[in-house]
Amino acid sequence: MRDSVVPPGTLAPDFTLRREDGSEFKRADLEGRRTVLVFYPFAFSPVCTDQLNLYEEVREDIHKRGATIYGVSCDASYSQKAFRESLGIAIEQLSDFEPKGQACRAFGVYHPGGFPQRALVIVGPDGVVSWSYQAPSPGDLPGANLIFDGLAASAPA
Amino acid sequence: MSDLGSAPVPPVSDDDHVTGDAEDMLVIEYADFECPFCAVLSERLKSRRLRRVFRHFPIRSRHPRAWAAACAAEAAALQGRFWEMHDLLFADQARLDDPHLWARAQSLELDLDRFEADRRSEAVGARVRRDFESGVRAAVVTTPTLFAGGQRYCGQIREHALALLTQTAR
Numbered sequence: 001m002r003d004s005v006v007p008p009g010t011l012a013p014d015f016t017l018r019r020e021d022g023s024e025f026k027r028a029d030l031e032g033r034r035t036v037l038v039f040y041p042f043a044f045s046p047v048c049t050d051q052l053n054l055y056e057e058v059r060e061d062i063h064k065r066g067a068t069i070y071g072v073s074c075d076a077s078y079s080q081k082a083f084r085e086s087l088g089i090a091i092e093q094l095s096d097f098e099p100k101g102q103a104c105r106a107f108g109v110y111h112p113g114g115f116p117q118r119a120l121v122i123v124g125p126d127g128v129v130s131w132s133y134q135a136p137s138p139g140d141l142p143g144a145n146l147i148f149d150g151l152a153a154s155a156p157a
Numbered sequence: 158m159s160d161l162g163s164a165p166v167p168p169v170s171d172d173d174h175v176t177g178d179a180e181d182m183l184v185i186e187y188a189d190f191e192c193p194f195c196a197v198l199s200e201r202l203k204s205r206r207l208r209r210v211f212r213h214f215p216i217r218s219r220h221p222r223a224w225a226a227a228c229a230a231e232a233a234a235l236q237g238r239f240w241e242m243h244d245l246l247f248a249d250q251a252r253l254d255d256p257h258l259w260a261r262a263q264s265l266e267l268d269l270d271r272f273e274a275d276r277r278s279e280a281v282g283a284r285v286r287r288d289f290e291s292g293v294r295a296a297v298v299t300t301p302t303l304f305a306g307g308q309r310y311c312g313q314i315r316e317h318a319l320a321l322l323t324q325t326a327r
Contacts, residue, residue: 050219050298052218053218053219054216054298056217056218057216057217057218057289058161058293061158061159061161065158087219088218089218141298141299142298143163143293143296143297143298144161144293144298145162145163145293145294145296146163146296148160148162148163149162152162
């Protein structure tokens with residue numbers, strides 16, 4: 001198990017997350033496009049609320065750069081869906097509920113407290129991590145500027 | 158496509174909304190008109206001698222009326238009444254729907270047809286978005302966020318923090 005966020009240049013690990021409809025979201029789903037994974041600690045918590053609200057405001061800008069943004073937490077899909085709907089956002093949610101935290105562990109972002117670290121991981125269309133960032137603490141909200149720094153740093157030539 | 162990567166907070170420009178005297182301490186504020194903490198902060202800032210710069214940072218999923226309110230303020234600005242509209246918007250955040258915006262425009266004796274066209278115009282939307290993007294680039298994550306004296310202050314900025322801020326900025 002990694003003890004820090006997976007670094008750039010590393011092949012994204014094998015993982016299985018669940019979409020809101022219960023279907024699987026796996027490493028193969030990352031291939032062929034750029035993906036921004038936003039690992040956040042808890043649905044409905046204050047900083048996560050601010051974070052997803054802020055990122056929703058730039059979701060189209062991320063999309064224009066050929067990337068899709070997802071929220072990832074250990075909450076159950078029903079909780080994530082309720083969270084997304086309560087915020088009125090369109091950022092798709094991926095659940096790491098069972099086995100709890102397995103995908104977060106694979107990406108090196110599982111907090112000992114039993115929740116994801118607050119981290120951002122950008123995966124390229126080749127399935128390789130092109131950029132990653134872990135907040136100094138789960139209470140720190142990474143600015144959306146960091147996502148665009150990451151996308152620019154890993155932009156296709 | 159706008160660059161949204163990291164950049165310092167932009168210095169004051171001619172296009173900014175600025176109030177106060179040039180010799181007063183400069184505070185750049187990123188705020189939204191539906192944010193209650195912004196309204197409280199605005200009152201606290203008003204009671205001090207400051208050179209204030211207001212920039213829009215509306216988060217629509219959090220405050221659904223914030224974008225329209227920002228555009229209304231910009232439309233008022235085109236008739237030279239930005240700060241008056243700013244104060245009226247913050248004064249009653251329970252009433253930020255279209256009829257309430259028209260009522261404010263009327264009370265400021267704005268040209269209502271022009272106000273209505275301007276607040277829905279691409280140019281005004283772009284103006285609001287420009288502020289928002291400059292905030293994103295400067296790592297603004299919530300409202301209100303203040304920049305003063307090379308420091309950033311964000312969230313609920315209480316009186317003692319404000320006192321410290323204004324001391325630092327002097």
